[in-house]
Amino acid sequence: MLLTKAEMRRAMLGGALSLAGIAVFVGLAVFALLLSSGASSILAAVLEPYILRVLRFTLLQALLSTLLSIAFAIPVAQALARQQHVPGRMWIIRLMAVPMGLPVLIGALGLIGIWGRQGLMNALLLKLGMAEPISIYGLSGILLAHIFFNMPLACRLMLAALERVPAEYWLMASGLGMRPGSIFRFIEWPVLRSVIPGIAGLIFMLCATSFTLVLTLGGGPAATTVEVAIYQSLRFDFDPGRAVVLSLLQIVLTSVILGALSFLPAPGDEGTTAGKALRRPDGRLPGARLADGGVLLLAALFLGLPLMSVLLAGLRSDLMKLLREPIFWQSAATSLAISISAAILALLISMTLVSARRAVLLRRSGAMGAGAFFAAMGGASSLVLLVPPIVLATGWFLALRSFDVSAVAPLLIVAINALMSLPFVMRVLEPAFIVHKRRTQKLAASLGVTGWVQLRLIDMPALFKPVLTAFSFAMALSLGDLGAVALFGSDSFVTLPWLVYSRMGSYRTNDADGLALILGIVCLLLTIAGTMGPARREVAVHG
Amino acid sequence: MFKFTSCLLFATAFVATVGLAGPGARAADKTLTVYTYESFTSEWGPGPKVKEAFEKTCGCSVNFVSVADGVALLSRLKLEGAATKADVVLGLDTNLTTEAKSTGLFDASGVDVSALKVPGDYKDDVFVPYDYGHFAVIYDTQTIKNPPQSMKDLVEGDPSQKIVIEDPRTSTPGLGLLLWVKSVYGDKAPEAWAKLKKRVLTVTPGWSEAYGLFTKGEAPMVLSYTTSPAYHMVAENSDRYQAAAFSEGHYIQIEVAGLLKNAPDKALARDFLKFMVTPGFQDTIPTNNWMMPVSETSQPLPDAFGKLVNPSKTFLMSSEEVAENRKAWIDEWLAAMSMN
Numbered sequence: 001m002l003l004t005k006a007e008m009r010r011a012m013l014g015g016a017l018s019l020a021g022i023a024v025f026v027g028l029a030v031f032a033l034l035l036s037s038g039a040s041s042i043l044a045a046v047l048e049p050y051i052l053r054v055l056r057f058t059l060l061q062a063l064l065s066t067l068l069s070i071a072f073a074i075p076v077a078q079a080l081a082r083q084q085h086v087p088g089r090m091w092i093i094r095l096m097a098v099p100m101g102l103p104v105l106i107g108a109l110g111l112i113g114i115w116g117r118q119g120l121m122n123a124l125l126l127k128l129g130m131a132e133p134i135s136i137y138g139l140s141g142i143l144l145a146h147i148f149f150n151m152p153l154a155c156r157l158m159l160a161a162l163e164r165v166p167a168e169y170w171l172m173a174s175g176l177g178m179r180p181g182s183i184f185r186f187i188e189w190p191v192l193r194s195v196i197p198g199i200a201g202l203i204f205m206l207c208a209t210s211f212t213l214v215l216t217l218g219g220g221p222a223a224t225t226v227e228v229a230i231y232q233s234l235r236f237d238f239d240p241g242r243a244v245v246l247s248l249l250q251i252v253l254t255s256v257i258l259g260a261l262s263f264l265p266a267p268g269d270e271g272t273t274a275g276k277a278l279r280r281p282d283g284r285l286p287g288a289r290l291a292d293g294g295v296l297l298l299a300a301l302f303l304g305l306p307l308m309s310v311l312l313a314g315l316r317s318d319l320m321k322l323l324r325e326p327i328f329w330q331s332a333a334t335s336l337a338i339s340i341s342a343a344i345l346a347l348l349i350s351m352t353l354v355s356a357r358r359a360v361l362l363r364r365s366g367a368m369g370a371g372a373f374f375a376a377m378g379g380a381s382s383l384v385l386l387v388p389p390i391v392l393a394t395g396w397f398l399a400l401r402s403f404d405v406s407a408v409a410p411l412l413i414v415a416i417n418a419l420m421s422l423p424f425v426m427r428v429l430e431p432a433f434i435v436h437k438r439r440t441q442k443l444a445a446s447l448g449v450t451g452w453v454q455l456r457l458i459d460m461p462a463l464f465k466p467v468l469t470a471f472s473f474a475m476a477l478s479l480g481d482l483g484a485v486a487l488f489g490s491d492s493f494v495t496l497p498w499l500v501y502s503r504m505g506s507y508r509t510n511d512a513d514g515l516a517l518i519l520g521i522v523c524l525l526l527t528i529a530g531t532m533g534p535a536r537r538e539v540a541v542h543g
Numbered sequence: 544m545f546k547f548t549s550c551l552l553f554a555t556a557f558v559a560t561v562g563l564a565g566p567g568a569r570a571a572d573k574t575l576t577v578y579t580y581e582s583f584t585s586e587w588g589p590g591p592k593v594k595e596a597f598e599k600t601c602g603c604s605v606n607f608v609s610v611a612d613g614v615a616l617l618s619r620l621k622l623e624g625a626a627t628k629a630d631v632v633l634g635l636d637t638n639l640t641t642e643a644k645s646t647g648l649f650d651a652s653g654v655d656v657s658a659l660k661v662p663g664d665y666k667d668d669v670f671v672p673y674d675y676g677h678f679a680v681i682y683d684t685q686t687i688k689n690p691p692q693s694m695k696d697l698v699e700g701d702p703s704q705k706i707v708i709e710d711p712r713t714s715t716p717g718l719g720l721l722l723w724v725k726s727v728y729g730d731k732a733p734e735a736w737a738k739l740k741k742r743v744l745t746v747t748p749g750w751s752e753a754y755g756l757f758t759k760g761e762a763p764m765v766l767s768y769t770t771s772p773a774y775h776m777v778a779e780n781s782d783r784y785q786a787a788a789f790s791e792g793h794y795i796q797i798e799v800a801g802l803l804k805n806a807p808d809k810a811l812a813r814d815f816l817k818f819m820v821t822p823g824f825q826d827t828i829p830t831n832n833w834m835m836p837v838s839e840t841s842q843p844l845p846d847a848f849g850k851l852v853n854p855s856k857t858f859l860m861s862s863e864e865v866a867e868n869r870k871a872w873i874d875e876w877l878a879a880m881s882m883n
Contacts, residue, residue, distance in 0.1 A: 050874070050877065053881075105751070105752055105755070108752075109755060109756075109759060112756070112759065112761055113759070116759075116761050117705075117744070117761055117762070118759070118760045118761055135744075137744055137745045211748070212748055212752070215710060215713075215745075215746065215747060215748045215752075216745060216747050216748065216752050216756075217745065218745065218746075219743075219744070219745045219746070220740065220743060220745065220746050220880050220881065221710065221712075221746060221876075221877050221880045221881055222880070222881040228712070228713070228748075231713060232712045232713060234618065235614050235615075235618065235712075235713060236614060236712070236713075236718070236869065237870075238617070238618055238621055238642075327586060394622065397622050398622055401622060401623050401624065401626055402626050406608070501751060502581050502582065502585055504751040504752075504754075504755055505581070505582050505749075505750065505751045506582045506585065506587065506588070506833075507754070507771075507774045507775075507778070507833070508587075509754075509755055509758050509759075512755075
């Protein structure tokens with residue numbers, strides 16, 4: 001027995017509580033919205049041609065964005081995994097976290113600085129004698145932006161998976177003299193295949209619910225997502241019933257599509273390891289070095305140039321003046337408090353879900369209930385991304401309107417941010433946790449190491465890094481989020497992204513650029529913290 | 544694992560309590576709660592000055608609650624219903640007043656508005672106007688030497704000279720342009736949009752995105768306000784961005800405020816509305832809200848305001864007409880703009 005009865009019960013109970021918590025949090029908001037709007041002929045209103053056209057476009061762009069993001073992420077992740085010592089490697093990985101924490105509009109402006117009509121690319125093409133500037137506005141712009149924001153995410157998750165491959169595999173590969181083709185087929189692809197469905201699902205959801213990017217770069221209302229329609233129905237139209245039905249439509253349709261991909265597949269048997277240092281035999285061939293170098297250079301340019309343009313714009317602002325403003329420090333403190341709380345909450349929920357899912361797996365009772373419980377926990381933690389924050393916020397606002405909403409607003413925002421980062425945190429933690437447990441549990445059980453001792457000696461050293469990574473992921477996401485704050489906003493409650501938008505909204509673009517730069521730097525610092533520590537902590541424990 | 548999660552639980556509770564506990568409520572004799580939009584209350588907006596000036600006379604404290612914009616203001620009010628804590632709502636525009644009235648939350652203002660100078664003859668006994676601005680196409684003089692002289696010029700002009708506009712489904716200026724084109728073209732509006740579409744670089748969700756693209760040089764034209772150049776002239780000392788005067792006339796946006804039926808101290812709320820049209824309030828409008836004042840200011844307006852486009856004709860549809868047709872017109876716009 002790997003888990004005692006009590007441990008099993010505790011894990012299951014924790015998972016059930018988290019699941020119930022998510023369900024109640026989302027359910028109450030939806031219920032409050034439906035209650036406030038006599039749900040009259042809503043279905044007919046939703047199935048109008050406009051919505052059908054919007055649905056078609058939503059799914060099309062999300063599908064293309066996902067495919068392209070994954071396709072570009074694979075070679076980059078491979079190159080990063082192969083070349084452990086290439087100069088600047090760590091910085092590429094760190095840069096990959098920055099787009100996630102940037103307010104979307106700032107990221108879009110950075111992209112436009114490179115790919116826009118007056119951007120670097122067009123300037124280059126003009127020099128090369130091409131007269132007509134390329135225009136990114138339209139589907140191409142949307143795809144470009146979605147790749148910019150999501151390819152790094154895919155890449156980081158894939159890299160994490162590749163780095164979990166035991167060093168023994170590489171020794172073996174080296175001993176067998178495996179060529180890169182065979183290495184890909186027998187080692188890398190099986191690993192990637194087990195994580196790609198989860199990553200693809202995540203990116204698909206992120207792109208399907210994209211809003212500002214789609215409108216700003218889409219070139220016109222032909223590019224409209226369901227999220228826009230939901231926002232629209234809560235704005236001028238103020239029709240909460242319609243917003244709920246559209247959200248449900250978005251959730252149902254996307255889950256059907258994602259049903260083909262199984263959520264969060266249990267990682268394959270990744271075997272035990274003595275935790276030797278990673279040494280890849282295939283990275284040292286001169287050809288591989290050159291090719292990987294090329295891939296990494298392109299990826300660094302693709303990511304780095306737009307960020308550079310954000311940096312340059314930011315440096316043109318009066319940073320010293322911004323740093324002297326009390327409102328900056330106030331909003332920075334608020335943002336940090338919110339994102340730290342949201343990250344802790346997301347970690348907490350993920351931990352309980354991951355433990356419970358593992359307990360179900362270990363029990364293998366085969367009972368229908370257990371399977372459904374397992375799937376529900378996986379599904380809930382993913383699909384929550386499809387519930388638009390504005391729907392949650394509006395619903396909770398309605399539910400709490402007879403109380404002092406502004407007093408609980410911070411807690412609601414923390415909860416909403418935590419839920420939104422749950423799918424990311426789960427994807428970082430679950431594979432790492434399960435592999436770690438598979439490798440250590442039997443030994444720990446046979447030695448009778450349990451409780452705090454197990455946590456301190458066995459779990460902490462190995463899980464420290466993924467937990468830190470997940471934490472920085474969640475914090476960065478929450479830092480860049482504007483969504484929920486907009487509805488509750490009041491004078492005493494200002495976050496950094498809110499401040500950025502507010503400066504942009506009153507002609508102070510320079511200030512906004514400067515603040516965005518600061519926000520970007522904070523995200524970078526977070527990632528540096530998230531990738532800290534020796535590369536392989538297991539070495540110290542087992543070695 | 545369980546112990547680890549309980550550690551996290553404590554940490555969350557700790558951070559949430561310590562980090563987010565807001566400042567406690569201040570005790571004051573009388574408090575006037577004003578719901579408004581965010582740029583009004585920001586430190587460079589009129590809010591802080593208005594608060595200071597009014598508090599000198601009212602023996603009360605003014606408490607602003609701000610949301611993103613005028614539309615969000617109305618949504619907030621609908622969400623809160625009769626339980627709202629607002630005494631005064633400041634920042635709706637004339638396109639929203641019919642819907643605002645239909646909530647049944649507002650009371651007659653009791654403010655004499657006959658002396659106010661608002662183009663388009665806006666009169667209402669519930670909502671009091673406090674500033675206005677005309678929508679206008681702002682262009683970059685470094686790129687465009689011959690700006691459009693009329694809506695017709697804009698619609699039929701060179702498609703390679705682009706304009707960024709806002710989406711009428713999500714933003715007030717977007718809705719303004721929709722109504723402007725409708726006022727000029729009437730039933731022919733869809734045809735006009737189909738032509739204008741070729742010049743539209745992109746349609747952004749709000750004013751900020753559009754103006755950001757414009758000032759980054761992505762497009763030489765943007766839909767904004769006649770007062771936008773005043774900001775660049777006064778705050779940045781730059782003549783680069785100018786408004787194009789359209790011979791057909793310009794559509795107006797009038798911003799209004801109203802008092803709530805359930806306001807605990809209606810007399811105080813009414814005093815605020817009266818104060819709103821005096822110099823103490825109006826002085827803050829031009830260079831803080833970057834709009835036109837509706838009555839005398841104590842000092843003449845800065846020179847830059849004299850250089851602004853002064854529309855020969857003002858378009859303004861009644862709030863009822865807009866409320867009635869908005870959906871149909873937006874559908875019309877969608878159809879015209881989605882064609883290939």
